Amino acid sequence: MSFTIFNTLRDFTALALLCCLLSACSVNGTYPDASEPDAAKLRFIANTENATLDYYDAQHCEGLTTGMLNNILMADTGRRVDMTVAPPADAKSYLEIKLKPGKEAFLRINTNGGFYVCGNAFNFTPQPGEEYELTLDTAPGRCTMLLQRLTNISGRDLRRPLPMFETGLPACNGRSPLFPKPLPDTPQRTALINSIVEASALSVPDGVENPRGSHERLDSLITERKAQLGPVKLPEEYWAQYLQNLKVFEDEAGNKHERSLEFYKSVYRMRLQGTEDEVLKQWLHPTDETVRARVVANDKMMAQYYENTTKGVALETVNRHLKRMSQLDSRFDVCERFSGCWQY
Template sequence: MSRLFTGRVLGSVAFILILSGCSVSGTYPDAAEPDAAKLRFISDMSSATLSVLDEQHCEGQTTGILNNLFLANTRRRVDMSIPSLSEKTPYLEIRLPPNKELLLHLNTQGAGSVCGMAFTFIPQSSAEYELTFDRAGSQCMTMLKRLHSVQGQVVRSPVPLVNKGIASCMGANALFPEPPKGLPATPERDALTEQIVSQSIIAEMKPDATALNESARTEAIDLVVNRRKDQMNLDLPDAYWTQYRQNVANYLVQAQGVKAKALDQYKVEYLARLSRLDTSSIKALVPDTEATDVTQALATNGAMLQYYHRLSEQLQKEVMADNWARMAELDKRYGVCKRYPQCWQN
């Protein structure tokens, strides 16, 4: 199972790094813990960079630069036990503090374009990872994989990526802009904005009216668990499969609630954006009135629908990542990864 994430950014962090005296090796100091995780960053894109951010470093610490026209590729290495698939594609390696939440920010600057993305990451103790960063058409893509060896066989297991940001960094810099404040509320403004938001909600945004009944839920869980048993073909205790069933059940409940959660957050965001407009601009967005600016109303609703789709996708990824973490902890507890290459790896 693999997850690809795409993204684009407007600012050029890479250009700043090129001008920096530390751009070849970067400013990030390798973690000193004996059980530090190791990460290999691989990219063949122009001026590709990887920065490590946390609550103490909202501006980020750079790890070096790859494929720059004026600078040699960094030869930063940390003696990873599993080699790269190819020495032809440039890469660098770093040590990361284990069990600490980080934000990894990737960026590249090519001819007339900038591409980048970020994701939250908690490196596991003594684990090894590969992070690839490349382009497909006009979009950049990245994939993170956990490296491990099972009975002499090297396995690269994909890890789901979710960007949760860093709450304490909000307002610190351009990467974490502070949301603009709204104008004072009035009964008239509140009524107008509520009308705009309520009439923007379309059928696909509404939560499913019917949920799985208990019989259908049990059947779905049985199907997933039995399929997994057949795939693994391992002698595992009943306690393992009891917890596995519970994890699947929790996932189904969380997944069922995504649409309702997305709609609630959509309403909050839409109201917040409208609160920043003056009253006459709000009136222009109210449907079917003499003051309605149809073009502007359609454009605003269209932008918010795109926001809803991005939000829904993000929430689905978070649910999947939570389940992935639970399954990885379970497989680790019962030593599954020593016997089964396709085990859950966090």
């Protein structure tokens, strides 16, 4: 990485002016807001230098930009879409865009400072009329992203973390440098890739799974909930579904490793589809130092991918449980009688 030092204020001012003239379109970006009346809204908060959020979908494989944040050479974009939930008071800088509801997009974040470059990407399908907030921060040795769903319930702003999964954009394969074209399939390539993926999957630790709840423990949770409700009495139909929801939650939590491994295998296979035959042949037992370096780099990336994915799966499981419980309480009008009802 190279750096250029400007020795005079005149040089710095001239460069700043030139950048603004040549990059005027980058202030607000090239991405046009969705026009649907039920478009979703997304706020991107950047607490880092030189942060960008790029948008990709099947029709825009080269990507569309949404503007620059916290760049010393140009003003921040002023993109706003009248979101109902205000940004956090400590947000350094942010932009807001409208997204087409129900349409899968691939969102990519980049940021760089004096001694680091950091980026990440994830697939995202916004829901009609929903509001979201994506926050970028840096921590020692890494950058962090947090995606949250925004709601306002009874005058109170709520932020609910959402899982973030990167699964690629197959419709764009071969149509831009970010999405390279897979090499042609052959029986030999398929067999090699399958053996590599399965061997790697066997080495992925499954961690400590959540034990399935005993009948006694689940019954105790229901007893505890009834005590919280106090004088509010609910029919047996409610409690039967409540118990079923608890069982579904624990089943899903217990399958966290299997669910994460599905993502892992799919992404690993996708990454290998662009790898040359000669490299695949020695992938499991590399003899060439260049191949060895590629394997090591890929293993490191996939280990991080699995770690991030397990966190996403755990969050996905919790959110599904909260949604089921919220729907149950709504069905039986619990919130009208109990302020501590389930809400999602």
